[in-house]
Amino acid sequence: MALSPPSLHSPQPPPEEAARTGGGSSAALEKASTAMVKLAVGVAVAFFLLPLLGLLLRTPWGELSTELASPPVRSALWLSLVCSLAATGISVVFGVPLAWALARWTFPGRSLVRALTTLPMIVPPVVGGVALLLAFGRRGFAGRWLDQAFGVTLPFTMAGAILAETFVAMPFLVITVEAGLRSMNRRFEDAAATLGARPWVTFRRVTLPLIAPSLWAGAALAWARALGEFGATITFAGNLPGRTQTIPLAVYLALETRLEAAITLSVVLLAVSLTILVLLRERFMPNL
Amino acid sequence: MNKQNISAALLALSLLAVGCATTGDPADDRSSAHPENELSGSATVFAAASLTEPFNEIAELFRAGNPSADISFNFGASSGLATQIIEQGGADLFASADQVNMKKVADEDLLQQAPRVFIRNRLEIVVAPGNPEGITGLSDLARTDVKVVLAAAQVPVGRYSREALAKAEVTVRPVSEAVDVKGVVGPVTLGEADAGIVYASDVKAAGDRAAGVPIPDNQNVLAEYPMGVIKSASNPQVARAFMDLVLSPQGREVLTDHGFIAP
Numbered sequence: 001m002a003l004s005p006p007s008l009h010s011p012q013p014p015p016e017e018a019a020r021t022g023g024g025s026s027a028a029l030e031k032a033s034t035a036m037v038k039l040a041v042g043v044a045v046a047f048f049l050l051p052l053l054g055l056l057l058r059t060p061w062g063e064l065s066t067e068l069a070s071p072p073v074r075s076a077l078w079l080s081l082v083c084s085l086a087a088t089g090i091s092v093v094f095g096v097p098l099a100w101a102l103a104r105w106t107f108p109g110r111s112l113v114r115a116l117t118t119l120p121m122i123v124p125p126v127v128g129g130v131a132l133l134l135a136f137g138r139r140g141f142a143g144r145w146l147d148q149a150f151g152v153t154l155p156f157t158m159a160g161a162i163l164a165e166t167f168v169a170m171p172f173l174v175i176t177v178e179a180g181l182r183s184m185n186r187r188f189e190d191a192a193a194t195l196g197a198r199p200w201v202t203f204r205r206v207t208l209p210l211i212a213p214s215l216w217a218g219a220a221l222a223w224a225r226a227l228g229e230f231g232a233t234i235t236f237a238g239n240l241p242g243r244t245q246t247i248p249l250a251v252y253l254a255l256e257t258r259l260e261a262a263i264t265l266s267v268v269l270l271a272v273s274l275t276i277l278v279l280l281r282e283r284f285m286p287n288l
Numbered sequence: 289m290n291k292q293n294i295s296a297a298l299l300a301l302s303l304l305a306v307g308c309a310t311t312g313d314p315a316d317d318r319s320s321a322h323p324e325n326e327l328s329g330s331a332t333v334f335a336a337a338s339l340t341e342p343f344n345e346i347a348e349l350f351r352a353g354n355p356s357a358d359i360s361f362n363f364g365a366s367s368g369l370a371t372q373i374i375e376q377g378g379a380d381l382f383a384s385a386d387q388v389n390m391k392k393v394a395d396e397d398l399l400q401q402a403p404r405v406f407i408r409n410r411l412e413i414v415v416a417p418g419n420p421e422g423i424t425g426l427s428d429l430a431r432t433d434v435k436v437v438l439a440a441a442q443v444p445v446g447r448y449s450r451e452a453l454a455k456a457e458v459t460v461r462p463v464s465e466a467v468d469v470k471g472v473v474g475p476v477t478l479g480e481a482d483a484g485i486v487y488a489s490d491v492k493a494a495g496d497r498a499a500g501v502p503i504p505d506n507q508n509v510l511a512e513y514p515m516g517v518i519k520s521a522s523n524p525q526v527a528r529a530f531m532d533l534v535l536s537p538q539g540r541e542v543l544t545d546h547g548f549i550a551p
Contacts, residue, residue: 130478133478133480137478137479137480138479138480139478139479139480155463155475155480156435156463156464156480156481234467234471237464238437238463238464238465238466238475239440239464239465239466239467240462240463240464240465241465244464245465252467253440253442253465253467254442255368255371256365256367256368256371256440256442256443256467257367257371257442259371259375
């Protein structure tokens with residue numbers, strides 16, 4: 001909106017009148033502020049565009065298909081997709097009820113729970129990984145119990161990688177869905193209830209369609225965060241090709257020796273995630 | 289999508305951006321050469337992760353002797369440091385844990401002079417304190433009940449580890465491949481892994497949080513650490529003075545105290 005020229009706004013005083021009432025300076029002010037906004041927009045766009053350009057200009061395009069065909073890259077890509085999608089699925093299953101509770105229930109300590117939910121967004125992922133180890137690791141209190149009761153050990157496993165990604169990704173889903181639940185018009189829910197719909201039917205037939213954009217946006221954010229996850233994954237799940245080495249980890253190690261390989265891997269990840277996001281968006285969020 | 293949704297999404301995105309940390313940038317507070325003989329300003333030393341403890345100690349000595357000069361460090365796997373120096377610069381001095389990565393920098397014609405080997409290191413098996421798994425040598429690392437972490441083959445200590453395992457004719461299936469030597473020590477001290485192959489100096493650095501099992505000479509690999517001043521160094525005087533201190537008997541003593549071997 002700020003970009004549209006001021007003259008398009010409807011009730012503008014004619015020039016003479018504006019000059020008489022001192023509106024001339026306010027028009028100049030508006031013009032100057034529009035220019036400032038445009039400048040800020042330009043800087044912001046350049047800020048995102050330049051690193052991408054840097055990446056694309058150094059990409060050895062000829063090697064892209066060879067790189068994609070190599071087994072280590074394919075297994076890393078496959079692991080990245082499986083782990084990030086699993087993390088997104090778990091985030092939806094547990095995150096939507098949590099968002100519901102935060103948006104609709106009143107209970108003591110609600111703001112504390114909300115702060116707890118956003119903790120993984122603030123804590124450095126590596127520290128998050130250490131925290132996961134201290135809880136779910138072989139010597140962690142929960143990890144020891146899991147091991148003794150079920151024979152399950154999470155560190156250095158694919159399940160561990162999914163757990164680490166879920167830990168950092170779920171907050172994005174929760175806060176987006178909670179915002180959707182808070183801002184939706186609840187009269188439709190009330191109407192459904194008045195007409196005798198059970199709570200679950202109301203949720204499924206009325207609430208869910210209304211918050212669908214938030215849900216998809218939250219899921220996409222959570223998925224993107226999980227896909228790029230590095231710190232918590234390497235700390236908690238380690239780095240083993242074929243088991244826990246996702247693309248970001250492979251990129252980090254490739255940086256040790258061959259920059260070109262790292263760039264190629266990044267571009268592959270970028271292409272895959274963009275394709276999925278575009279497909280999803282056309283299918284489910286045409287208005288977004 | 290309404291306004292609140294958008295603002296939530298924007299907040300999420302900005303937090304996402306914060307999550308993508310970069311590697312430490314060298315300090316910008318270096319001043320140009322002082323007119324007098326006294327050293328001033330700061331030099332940035334890119335050093336192998338295994339040098340963390342002794343170099344920090346030598347830097348303390350350096351600061352005590354040169355109150356108006358300072359040293360800042362960028363510790364990491366030598367391979368990654370070499371890539372950073374070639375791609376980004378920012379280093380005054382480079383201390384590598386192997387000749388391969390020093391050569392990469394030298395081949396780009398980025399060194400002022402030929403590098404000098406200042407210390408050596410040998411490999412050791414790192415285990416939990418008290419060695420609960422009863423590991424006696426490299427062959428025990430092949431046991432299925434022992435969780436082993438190795439450094440990735442891309443970093444010097446990972447390459448040395450594989451050389452040692454090949455000499456001992458042992459095949460190990462690690463649970464994880466760490467990105468640098470400290471990443472091998474970490475899981476062992478946390479109890480998540482049972483053993484790993486690291487430098488003897490790293491076992492010493494871990495103190496009582498870990499124990500070492502020696503590897504016999506015929507299976508061991510001797511790592512040579514070269515260092516050299518970078519051509520584009522912004523403060524070559526300070527960098528050279530620090531290098532001289534590392535090479536001096538005083539500096540060498542700090543290194544040998546930390547488990548390194550004099551060249």
